[in-house]
Amino acid sequence: MWILSETSFDPTKQHHKETIFTIGNGYLSTRGTFEEGYPNDRRATFIHGVFDDAPVVVTELANTPDWLATQVVIDGEKFSLATGTILAYRRDLDLQTGVLRREVRWQSPNGRVATLIFTRFASLADEHLLALRCEIIPEFDGQIELRSALNGQTDNEGLLHWRHIAQGQLADGAVFLRTRTRKSGIELALVMRLVGDAALTTTFWDVENVPTLRQVYQARSGTPIVVNKFVGVATSRDTGNPLELAHHHLQRVTDWDQELTAQRRAWACEWERCNVVIEGDEEADLAVRFSIFQLLIAAPRHDQRVNIGAKTLSGFGYRGHAFWDTEIFMLPLFIYTMPxxxxxxxxxxxxxxxxxxxxxxxxxxxxxxxxxxxxxxxxxxxxxxxxxxxxxxxxxxxxxxxxxxxxxxxxxxxxxxxxxxxxxxxxxxxxxxxxxxxxxxxxxxxxxxxxxxxxxxxxxxxxxxxxxxxxxxxxxxxxxxxxxxxxxxxxxxxxxxxxxxxxxxxxxxxxxxxxxxxxxxxxxxxxxxxIAANGLIEQFDGFFKLKDVNLADYEPRTKSMHEIFGIEGANEYQAIKQPDVLMLQFLLREHYSDSQIRVNYDYYTPRTDHTYGSSLGPPIQAIVACQMGDVDEAYEHFIRAARADLRDVRGNAGDGIHAASAGGVWQAVVFGFGGLRIHPDGTWEVHPRLPKHWQQLTFRFTLRGVMHIVTCYPDGRAIVA
CATH class of the missing domain: 1.50.10.10 (Glycosyltransferase)
Known part of the structure; x- marks a missing residue:
């Protein structure tokens, strides 16, 4: 499955959906907020490496000016899902092409009906180019007004990071905005052009920090109005003259179809190297592809000065900071598919x-x-x-x-x-x-x-x-x-x-x-x-003397054991956030026998806070369970990880993608169910152990410059191409 879909709008899930409908290209990512805005949304575009000072958290990725900003005025009434009546709604993220599409049939408070289709992508073929198409199909005769802006009035949940430098309209009609971070001094330039159906009038509104193009169209029932918005973006991390570079990337654009074709080709090359196919389990098939996609749109292809934050570029969580999550959980996907x-x-x-x-x-x-x-x-x-x-x-x-x-x-x-x-x-x-x-x-x-x-x-x-x-x-x-x-x-x-x-x-x-x-x-x-005689490794000195705990006694619950016991109280119990010892044995697999892993697996598994502890634990737990032959149990851990963001299992997906979990999902499929083992001497083997309802698993990996495609079957067979 390639399409992540939303068929109705639920304001209570707004921030969660903003995260999972994030698009990006490895240079930047934009959260899945609406072009026209919505009350209390968390609008954000983050660019790799654009940090600025912040209290308490020291530094954070600065939420850049909003390139999406587009208001549609239908016969004098602003289109908004917070007003009027939603007659039909659908949003699709095509993971195969990185294109996000939203279609809404809407009735204004005064009874005007129109279908609005918004399509956007961050170009993978040109990381400095962003594209947005707005198509309006009126069911009335009248007037439609489009106000498209570069909105510099953005913040990081109340904290302002940008100082306005300049704005205006260039000789070719493109509109630009220049701004600079307040402490780190990084300059950003955005340049916008509108291309599409001829407007009755086009006016440049020189609103400070929100340069805007206003276009007015004659609305005729059943006749589509199509406007394409292209935005070039660059920072002083890229060049000494960001405005010139952003404008250069915008000038080379000819039309929507050509840029979309380039986008599709670029993504086809990516998926050729890293796609995973699971037959017999649509949820798992979509989830693993979604996980890969979220890492691909955060992967810096042309910058060696940045890392991938724990929440990728998809939200305000952890402020863009990188942890061990990258090296241990995310990096294997790239090592074996995009070295x-x-x-x-x-x-x-x-x-x-x-x-x-x-x-x-x-x-x-x-x-x-x-x-x-x-x-x-x-x-x-x-x-x-x-x-x-x-x-x-x-x-x-x-x-x-x-x-x-x-x-x-x-x-x-x-x-x-x-x-x-x-x-x-x-x-x-x-x-x-x-x-x-x-x-x-x-x-x-x-x-x-x-x-x-x-x-x-x-x-x-x-x-x-x-x-x-x-x-x-x-x-x-x-x-x-x-x-x-x-x-x-x-x-x-x-x-x-x-x-x-x-x-x-x-x-x-x-x-x-x-x-x-x-x-x-x-x-x-x-x-x-x-280490005990039976191979049981004590997690740390004195761990075995701590109070044992039956986690089942605390069910049902919606909090982690850390929250329940308190930060200090948790030190007194054997409840653990994630199983250190099993992680150790997974990483140093060559050093441990199956029996040594089994005794530790049996001891630490019931003491691990799988549901509300760390999102890092379940995928590794799944791999180790596969190695132990406990495939049904492995699937339970895997699907918990796979649902972490898609179903907002922990209730915090609105803060951004759980990037380590996404990387862990790929590892659980390839190293766990696929049974791939890479040995230090460069040799490899596969011992598939598929869940009983999986009909087939196909994955690919690259080793020493050679790509291998492995197809696994429930009977343990594996065919290598």
């Missing part, structure tokens, strides 16, 4: 190494400690305080920026995965190896010798399970750091053999003395981890 995008995202981590080093140094450590929340510079932008769950008048301390050290090993892991899958030695030598080495340097520096136990560990940390803070020896943190240290040693040995000059440079620049490297080896060999 050039994966490389861009990893380049961002390379370019922000100075900030990671500064963070480590400020805390008294060596190496690179990446920010838990990262924005344009890579500096730490995690808020220190947020409103308390139970009393919004009080503030609660946020510790992740201070204690979540696993982020550095997560980045290193992603670097190794990219290199393993692509064989991109040149990039690894030039950039990737340095990331792995400097994060290993941090892991060794941050490690503490615990004399009473005779091992190294990490005290006062937060693992992926954020229900528990200030813990000691979190298994995920410790063992991924152990992996990072060993990867660093292996990397240096590989460089010595394949790029000795680079090895010598990094040895000197990173001060990789023989004594330091020996210390890495010792820390890795003597890393603390609590």
């Amino acid at each position: 050039e995008v994966a490389r861009n995202l990893l380049d961002y981590r390379y370019l922000t190494l100075p900030a990671a080093r500064a963070k480590a140094r400020a805390a008294g450590y060596e190496g690179a400690w990446y920010a838990w929340e990262s924005a344009d510079t890579g500096e730490e932008v995690t808020p220190t305080w947020v409103p308390d769950f139970h009393d919004k008048k009080k503030l609660a301390r946020v510790w992740t920026g201070d204690l979540a050290i696993h982020i550095s090993s997560d980045v290193a892991y992603a670097v190794q995965q990219y290199w393993q899958a692509t064989g991109d030695d040149a990039w690894y030598i030039e950039r990737g190896a340095e990331i792995v080495l400097d994060t290993a340097k941090f892991c060794a520096s941050r490690a503490e010798w615990l004399a009473d136990r005779g091992c190294y560990g990490y005290t006062d940390v937060i693992g992926p399970d954020e229900y528990h803070d200030h813990v000691n020896n979190n298994a995920y943190t410790n063992l991924l750091a152990q992996w990072n240290l060993r990867a660093g040693l292996e990397t240096l040995a590989w460089l010595e053999q394949h790029a000795p000059q680079k090895a010598a440079e990094l040895r000197q620049r990173l001060d990789l003395t023989a004594e330091r490297l020996q210390h890495w080896q010792t820390v890795a060999e003597k890393m603390c981890v609590n």
Whole structure:
């Protein structure tokens, strides 16, 4: 299935639908708000890298001027779904082409009837071009007025980020708006042109910060009026003269059909590399394609200075900040389908190494400690305080920026995965190896010798399970750091053999003395981890002594266990936000037998807050369940992840797409049900385990430059093309 549809308008679901009907092209995204507006909408277009200072959250993506703004006046009455009568309504997002279409048959308060069709897309063929078509079919004779603007009066939920610079009309009739962020000083230019049926009159309204073109048409019953709005967009991150660049991209436009054809061709190329088809389950088929689409429209194809935020570019949630979500949950899709995008995202981590080093140094450590929340510079932008769950008048301390050290090993892991899958030695030598080495340097520096136990560990940390803070020896943190240290040693040995000059440079620049490297080896060999005789790994020191909890006793509920117990109270219980240990075993699959995974799966699964905990947990849980052969249970976790945004399972989809969950959905299908396993030596295998109602699963992936198309069947067969 390719079409996400809405067949009636429900104002109570307005913000949720704005999120899931987001369009984009990897340069920017625009939420699915209505062209004409609606009361309390969250209109937003976000452009990668356009951050500006903000209180509490440090910095945020600045909501750019509204390019959609289009008012239709029907015989003197403004078209709005908040007035008049909706006689028919339908909205479709075509995931195959990235085109959003809305058709409304509307009766004005005075009885005038017209059908209005709005079609829009952000061009994938030209990332600096936006297109909107307005088609009006009147059922009366009279007058129709169109007011199309570039509205600079936008904000981030009340916070103003833009200062008006200039506006006007160019020699060719195009209308422009120039504006600049207040603190970061990023200039933005938008240039608009209207093309379509001849108007009776066209007037330029030079309204400050809202330059507008007003067109008047003669309405004749049954005769369509079609107007196309094209907008060029550019920022000072792209060029020294954004207005000139935006105008250039607008000038090359000839007509709607040509741009739409280019859009379809560009998307066809994308889907050729990453499409997934599930036969026998329409909901799952649409959900996985929707998840892929949401990541594709946020994927920076031509910019290595940006990351993908936890809410992509689709909402105000997390202010555009990037987390480990990118490397662990989203990146695999790109690594195995669009490696050039994966490389861009990893380049961002390379370019922000100075900030990671500064963070480590400020805390008294060596190496690179990446920010838990990262924005344009890579500096730490995690808020220190947020409103308390139970009393919004009080503030609660946020510790992740201070204690979540696993982020550095997560980045290193992603670097190794990219290199393993692509064989991109040149990039690894030039950039990737340095990331792995400097994060290993941090892991060794941050490690503490615990004399009473005779091992190294990490005290006062937060693992992926954020229900528990200030813990000691979190298994995920410790063992991924152990992996990072060993990867660093292996990397240096590989460089010595394949790029000795680079090895010598990094040895000197990173001060990789023989004594330091020996210390890495010792820390890795003597890393603390609590493992029972049956293979059960304790999530962190003392976890088994916490109060056990039967989550079923709290059903039905609409809150997370974190909210129910409180931020401090949650530390006393074994209820977890997501299963750290299972995530660890998924990432380091080669290190664990099925029986070792089984004992941990059986222990941690009933203690995990699957429904209202982290959106990151269910897709990984699904993969591990598949590996254990529990396919029915795997499907329950998978479909929970698949519905996260489409059905607004957690009630917060209005804040933006759950990007990590979207990436996890793809992984659950490919690595879980498809059973794809990539080995460190570059070999691969598939062991399909399909849900009983799936008739067929087809997915594609690229390894070392070769694309493979795999079709899986319920009997466990797999055909590779």
